[in-house]
Amino acid sequence: xxxxxxxxxxxxxxxxxxxxxxxxxxxxxxxxxxxxxxxxxxxxxxxxxxxxxxxxxxxxxxxxxxxxxxxxxxxxxxxxxxxxxxxxxxxxxxxxxxxxxxxxxxxxxxxxxxxxxxxxxxxxxxxxxxxxxxxxxxxxxxxxxxxxxxxxxxxxxxxxxxxxxxxxxxxxxxxxxxxxxxxxxxxxxxxxxxxxxxxxxxxxxxxxxxxxxxxxxxxxxxx
Amino acid sequence: xxxxxxxxxxxxxxxxxxxxxxxxxxxxxxxxxxxxxxxxxxxxxxxxxxxxxxxxxxxxxxxxxxxxxxxxxxxxxxxxxxxxxxxxxxxxxxxxxxxxxxxxxxxxxxxxxxxxxxxxxxxxxxxxxxxxxxxxxxxxxxxxxxxxxxxxxxxxxxxxxxxxxxxxxxxxxxxxxxxxxxxxxxxxxxxxxxxxxxxxxxxxxxxxxxxxxxxxxxxxxxx
Amino acid sequence: xxxxxxxxxxxxxxxxxxxxxxxxxxxxxxxxxxxxxxxxxxxxxxxxxxxxxxxxxxxxxxxxxxxxxxxxxxxxxxxxxxxxxxxxxxxxxxxxxxxxxxxxxxxxxxxxxxxxxxxxxxxxxxxxxxxxxxxxxxxxxxxxxxxxxxxxxxxxxxxxxxxxxxxxxxxxxxxxxxxxxxxxxxxxxxxxxxxxxxxxxxxxxxxxxxxxxxxxxxxxxxx
Amino acid sequence: xxxxxxxxxxxxxxxxxxxxxxxxxxxxxxxxxxxxxxxxxxxxxxxxxxxxxxxxxxxxxxxxxxxxxxxxxxxxxxxxxxxxxxxxxxxxxxxxxxxxxxxxxxxxxxxxxxxxxxxxxxxxxxxxxxxxxxxxxxxxxxxxxxxxxxxxxxxxxxxxxxxxxxxxxxxxxxxxxxxxxxxxxxxxxxxxxxxxxxxxxxxxxxxxxxxxxxxxxxxxxxx
DNA sequence: TATGAATGAGATTTCATTCAT
DNA sequence: AATGAATGAAATCTCATTCAT
Numbered sequence: 053x054x055x056x057x058x059x060x061x062x063x064x065x066x067x068x069x070x071x072x073x074x075x076x077x078x079x080x081x082x083x084x085x086x087x088x089x090x091x092x093x094x095x096x097x098x099x100x101x102x103x104x105x106x107x108x109x110x111x112x113x114x115x116x117x118x119x120x121x122x123x124x125x126x127x128x129x130x131x132x133x134x135x136x137x138x139x140x141x142x143x144x145x146x147x148x149x150x151x152x153x154x155x156x157x158x159x160x161x162x163x164x165x166x167x168x169x170x171x172x173x174x175x176x177x178x179x180x181x182x183x184x185x186x187x188x189x190x191x192x193x194x195x196x197x198x199x200x201x202x203x204x205x206x207x208x209x210x211x212x213x214x215x216x217x218x219x220x221x222x223x224x225x226x227x228x229x230x231x232x233x234x235x236x237x238x239x240x241x242x243x244x245x246x247x248x249x250x251x252x253x254x255x256x257x258x259x260x261x262x263x264x265x266x267x268x269x270x271x272x273x274x275x
Numbered sequence: 276x277x278x279x280x281x282x283x284x285x286x287x288x289x290x291x292x293x294x295x296x297x298x299x300x301x302x303x304x305x306x307x308x309x310x311x312x313x314x315x316x317x318x319x320x321x322x323x324x325x326x327x328x329x330x331x332x333x334x335x336x337x338x339x340x341x342x343x344x345x346x347x348x349x350x351x352x353x354x355x356x357x358x359x360x361x362x363x364x365x366x367x368x369x370x371x372x373x374x375x376x377x378x379x380x381x382x383x384x385x386x387x388x389x390x391x392x393x394x395x396x397x398x399x400x401x402x403x404x405x406x407x408x409x410x411x412x413x414x415x416x417x418x419x420x421x422x423x424x425x426x427x428x429x430x431x432x433x434x435x436x437x438x439x440x441x442x443x444x445x446x447x448x449x450x451x452x453x454x455x456x457x458x459x460x461x462x463x464x465x466x467x468x469x470x471x472x473x474x475x476x477x478x479x480x481x482x483x484x485x486x487x488x489x490x491x492x493x494x495x496x497x498x
Numbered sequence: 499x500x501x502x503x504x505x506x507x508x509x510x511x512x513x514x515x516x517x518x519x520x521x522x523x524x525x526x527x528x529x530x531x532x533x534x535x536x537x538x539x540x541x542x543x544x545x546x547x548x549x550x551x552x553x554x555x556x557x558x559x560x561x562x563x564x565x566x567x568x569x570x571x572x573x574x575x576x577x578x579x580x581x582x583x584x585x586x587x588x589x590x591x592x593x594x595x596x597x598x599x600x601x602x603x604x605x606x607x608x609x610x611x612x613x614x615x616x617x618x619x620x621x622x623x624x625x626x627x628x629x630x631x632x633x634x635x636x637x638x639x640x641x642x643x644x645x646x647x648x649x650x651x652x653x654x655x656x657x658x659x660x661x662x663x664x665x666x667x668x669x670x671x672x673x674x675x676x677x678x679x680x681x682x683x684x685x686x687x688x689x690x691x692x693x694x695x696x697x698x699x700x701x702x703x704x705x706x707x708x709x710x711x712x713x714x715x716x717x718x719x720x721x
Numbered sequence: 722x723x724x725x726x727x728x729x730x731x732x733x734x735x736x737x738x739x740x741x742x743x744x745x746x747x748x749x750x751x752x753x754x755x756x757x758x759x760x761x762x763x764x765x766x767x768x769x770x771x772x773x774x775x776x777x778x779x780x781x782x783x784x785x786x787x788x789x790x791x792x793x794x795x796x797x798x799x800x801x802x803x804x805x806x807x808x809x810x811x812x813x814x815x816x817x818x819x820x821x822x823x824x825x826x827x828x829x830x831x832x833x834x835x836x837x838x839x840x841x842x843x844x845x846x847x848x849x850x851x852x853x854x855x856x857x858x859x860x861x862x863x864x865x866x867x868x869x870x871x872x873x874x875x876x877x878x879x880x881x882x883x884x885x886x887x888x889x890x891x892x893x894x895x896x897x898x899x900x901x902x903x904x905x906x907x908x909x910x911x912x913x914x915x916x917x918x919x920x921x922x923x924x925x926x927x928x929x930x931x932x933x934x935x936x937x938x939x940x941x942x943x944x
Numbered sequence: 945t946a947t948g949a950a951t952g953a954g955a956t957t958t959c960a961t962t963c964a965t
Numbered sequence: 966a967a968t969g970a971a972t973g974a975a976a977t978c979t980c981a982t983t984c985a986t
Contacts, residue, residue, distance in 0.1 A: 086966070108331045112960060122968045127961070207467065229476075229483040233464050240459030244430065253452075260452040268487040307948065309986095334976065345951050350978065532945070554777045558981060568947045573982070653913065675922075675929040679910050686905030690876065699898075706898040714933040755965095755970065780955065791972050796957065 075130045075139045091129045093119040095143075098136045103184040107137060137188065144182040145206045151178060152213040158221035160270055169262035172238065176258070179242045187243070210235055222269045234265055298353045298362045314352045316342040318366070321359045326407040330360060360411065361425070367405040368429045374401060375436040381444035381492055392485035395461065399481070402465045410466065433458055445492045457488060521576045521585045537575045539565040541589075544582045549630040553583060583634065590628040591652045597624060598659040604667035606716055615708035618684065622704070625688045633689070656681055668715045680711055744799045744808045760798045762788040764812070767805045772853040776806060806857065807871070813851040814875045820847060821882040827890035829939055838931035841907065845927070848911045856912065879904055891938045903934060 075091075083091065097118035101110050112133055116126050130136040151174060156167035179186065189206075214231035222230065238261065245257045298314075306314065320341035324333050335356055339349050353359040374397060379390035402409065412425070437454035445453065461484065468480045521537075529537065543565035547556050558579055562572050576582040597620060602613035625632065635652075660677035668676065684707065691703050744760075752760065766787035770779050781802055785795050799805040820843060825836035848855065858871070883900035891899065907930065914926045 084966090090966080111958090123961080123970090124963085124968050125966075128966075131961095133960070225486070226479050226483055229480050230487070232467055232480075233460060233483060233487055236463030236467055237456060237460040240463040241456050244455055244459055256449050257452050257455075260449055260456060263448070264453070264456055264491040268491040305948090309949065313949080335978085336976080346978075347951050347980080348949080350980095351949075355977080530945090536945080557979090569949090569982080570947050570984085571945075574945075577982095579981070671932070672925050672929060675926050676933070678913055678926075679906060679929060679933055682909030682913055683902060683906040686909040687902050690901055690905055702895050703898050703901075706895060706902060709894070710899070710902055710937040714937040751969090753969065759970075781957090782955080792957080793959080793972050794970080796959095797970075801956080 075135050087129075090119075090121060090125060093121065094126060094129055094136065095140060098140055099181075099185070102137070102140070102188065106184065107188040137185070140185050141189070144185045147178060147182070148186075148206055149209050149213075151175060152210040155214055155217055157217055158266070158269055160266075164270070165262050165266050168265055169258055172258050172261055175238060176242050176246075176254075179239070180246060183243065183246060186239070207235065218269060225269070230269065233268075237261070237265070298358045310352075313342075313344060313348060316344065317349060317352055317359065318363060322363055322404075322408065325360070325363070325411065329407065330356075330411040360408070363408050364412070364425050367408045368425055370401060370405070371409075371429055372432050372436075374398060375433040378437055378440050380440055381489070383489075383493055387493075388485050388489050391488055392481055395481050395484055398461060399465050399469075399477075402462070403469060406466065406469060409462070430455075430458065441492060448492070453492065456491075460484070460488070521581050533575075536565075536567060536571060539567065540572060540575055540582065541586060545586055545627075545631065548583070548586070548634065552630065553634040583631070586631050587635070590631045593624060593628070594632075594652055595655050595659075597621060598656040601660055601663055603663055604712070604715055606712075610716070611708050611712050614711055615704055618704050618707055621684060622688050622692075622700075625685070626692060629689065629692060632685070653681065664715060671715070676715065679714075683707070683711070744804050756798075759788075759790060759794060762790065763795060763798055763805065764809060768809055768850075768854065771806070771809070771857065775853065776802075776857040806854070809854050810858070810871050813854045814871055816847060816851070817855075817875055818878050818882075820844060821879040824883055824886055826886055827935070827938055829935075833939070834931050834935050837934055838927055841927050841930055844907060845911050845915075845923075848908075849915060852912065852915060855908070876901075876904065887938060894938070899938065902937075906930070906934070 094115065097115050098110075101114045101118050105114070110133070112123060112126060115133075115136065116123055119126075126136075130139070151171075154174075155171055156164075158164060159167065211228060211231040214234055215227040218225065218230050218234075219227040241257065241261055245254065304310075317338065320338050321333075324337045324341050328337070333356065335346065335349055338356070338359065339346055342349075349359075353362070374394075377397075378394055379387075381387060382390065412429075434451060434454045437457055438450035441448065441453050441457075442450040464480065464484055468477065540561065543561050544556075547560045547564050551560070556579070558569060558572060561579075561582065562569055565572075572582075576585070597617075600620075601617055602610075604610060605613070657674060657677040660680055661673040664671065664676050664680075665673040687703065687707055691700065750756075763784065766784050767779075770783045770787050774783070779802070781792065781795055784802070784805065785792055788795075795805075799808065820840075823843075824840055825833075827833060828836065858875075880897060880900040883903055884896035887894065887899050887903075888896040910926065910930055914923065
């Protein structure tokens with residue numbers, strides 16, 4: 053759970069940060085050490101129970117019990133269940149965006165493939181921790197709540213960064229569309245292989261994915 | 276196919292169907308013409324409102340209003356909102372499985388690509404109607420309710436059928452994994468392009484997808 | 499179930515009978531053979547399911563299913579669930595009153611005791627069939643519905659008839675109070691031994707009861 | 722005793738009690754003073770409205786109105802109406818069992834009779850408060866819910882304790898059966914005389930009962 | 945005479961949020 | 966800063982009764 057939880061713990065609310073990055077209830081409140089610890093406990097508990105049971109099935113009571121605190125305390129730090137989720141989502145989105153920026157340039161041959169595969173390993177690790185939050189965006193996009201914006205923004209950002217890599221590597225593909233396809237492929241395959249619907253061998257999955265992405269982009273380009 | 280959105284008064288649920296294909300509340304009840312019509316109205320209303328607002332946001336009240344009937348009547352045919360959903364899911368799963376069986380054999384060249392593209396058009400059309408139901412499985416798989424089984428079964432079936440096509444075309448890929456990747460790619464891309472997160476041009480999306488699938492499988496094979 | 503069901507079947511509604519003896523819905527309707535049969539089926543089904551699950555737990559649907567007929571038909575013969583119960587209650591009350599009239603005169607010695615015991619056997623048999631209906635009066639007396647009157651009337655009648663036997667046998671007891679005690683003793687003991695709370699040996703129970711009643715009345719008298 | 726109708730703020734449910742003695746919803750929750758007060762209010766309100774209208778006729782709404790609290794609060798302490806009833810039943814059963822243990826040894830003569838009569842007075846007082854709860858067991862025993870066990874257990878306990886008194890006093894009676902008869906006699910007579918079906922004179926009823934019990938047991942023994 | 949279908953008032957239950965200490 | 970208790974709006978579900986054929 054480390055990466056999801058680090059930023060806030062180490063830094064506290066980023067100075068002069070936009071309104072979205074800090075839970076509404078904590079706005080304008082100075083948090084002392086104890087307060088920050090409690091908030092962290094709630095965030096971690098939220099991540100854990102959302103992962104376990106999904107956003108809708110989770111009750112504030114579950115979060116509060118997992119964090120070994122009380123309802124009253126919860127609402128001291130977050131204005132609502134959604135507010136807690138948003139805070140988690142922002143943490144995840146930050147990490148995801150950073151990861152997207154590190155997608156390797158496409159290159160032919162085994163090294164190119166190895167680079168992609170390595171990136172996929174990191175993606176899978178992140179997804180393993182943050183998947184439930186990510187998947188909840190999917191639910192959320194249906195109803196046009198605020199998560200939608202975060203999720204949509206993230207996918208857009210992610211896609212744009214990949215597209216920048218694809219454009220030079222495959223000039224005759226629409227880069228945005230291709231990038232979207234890669235995002236879709238990676239996210240969903242990881243999802244399927246993690247939820248055990250198709251358990252399979254993780255290594256084999258990563259191999260196949262890396263190969264297919266390389267072939268899909270470069271193989272197409274070769275024509 | 277008929278069931279989800281067209282009236283389908285004539286056909287109704289397949290007669291003599293196994294126990295899973297009929298909503299629990301209607302088990303063991305003989306339905307006359309009027310009863311079947313009402314049940315159909317409820318199913319169609321359910322499909323419509325789930326599509327519009329998502330499973331969790333929908334109230335039984337929304338369904339019965341859309342079907343212009345009463346709460347009492349709803350519970351005459353379905354034991355709960357979940358029961359209604361299950362019935363819809365079974366309908367969709369049936370259609371999906373049939374479509375999976377019609378995936379064309381992989382072939383090189385423009386004809387092979389055109390065949391894949393044509394299949395993708397049909398998939399997109401089905402997804403457009405049934406997507407909300409399919410996406411709800413995603414939510415549901417988190418908690419291990421019964422939908423999970425239907426959804427998992429469907430993905431498994433779907434994957435197996437595709438794998439049968441991939442095996443001869445790309446002998447050095449693990450066919451199950453590759454099939455899973457295709458499923459993931461197609462489903463999620465269709466999802467992203469339909470939910471407008473990445474609106475884009477639908478034709479371009481289909482072109483790119485068809486190309487990428489062909490290249491990903493055959494291009495890999497060629498090596 | 500014979501005795502409970504005979505009267506109505508053989509005779510039809512008693513001519514010029516008071517309003518209470520015929521279910522309201524059937525008032526003023528001429529019942530043909532088929533109709534009488536259906537009504538009988540409903541009464542028997544009612545007796546059976548009330549016996550099995552108690553008045554409140556029984557749904558009209560249970561009655562209707564047990565009688566293998568429909569809701570619509572039910573309301574052709576009875577105005578409500580309560581109406582059905584009342585009809586059954588009247589049947590039972592009639593039998594009970596008759597039985598009360600046949601309580602033997604108190605006498606000392608083994609013959610007196612044997613006579614009481616024989617009467618108890620008949621009472622137990624009746625109670626076995628009609629107990630649930632009788633017990634429901636108990637529930638009903640709490641809320642002052644119409645059953646209360648029937649039940650109260652029955653207990654009154656029963657008590658009065660017993661009191662007439664007790665008066666000459668035990669001049670220094672208040673006969674009404676003593677009769678009430680006998681009713682209480684017999685009814686409740688039968689109840690307890692039938693509901694298996696105290697399973698025990700039925701013969702032993704009858705022996706003890708007969709002895710105790712005789713001793714309670716005559717033993718007291720002797721002083 | 723206190724629990725059913727008196728405030729009993731000081732005592733509350735026995736601390737460290739076994740699992741059956743605490744309503745399911747409150748299991749594992751520490752109750753502070755305020756919480757215990759609210760729970761007590763709900764128990765008392767329940768006893769009052771059950772007494773007034775009977776178990777089945779009572780709505781949770783009636784209970785919360787009588788306790789001047791909210792639905793939400795009710796479900797904080799009890800999982801259902803049945804759970805509330807069970808809690809009351811356990812309280813009553815405890816008192817009843819204690820009273821049974823104090824039934825006087827049977828003895829001949831006026832003192833023996835006076836002792837029985839005195840015990841009957843106490844029984845009547847308890848019954849007057851707790852009767853509705855006791856009578857509800859009767860309804861409940863029809864369906865084999867959990868009350869049945871409590872009720873059955875109570876009757877069994879009660880009977881066993883009486884039997885221990887009867888055994889030495891009337892060696893040629895089956896003590897269990899005789900005890901059951903006494904239970905039946907006392908309970909039902911009290912019931913009949915309280916529900917006013919047979920209003921009568923309470924003193925006369927108690928006299929007659931005491932006499933009859935003594936005669937029924939000792940008179941039999943003399944033979 | 946019979947029936948399957950429909951109804952809707954009313955009951956139960958949940959749970960995010962606020963209160964009082 | 967923390968907490969246990971309370972709230973009530975809103976959702977789910979039941980079932981006696983009526984309707985339409």
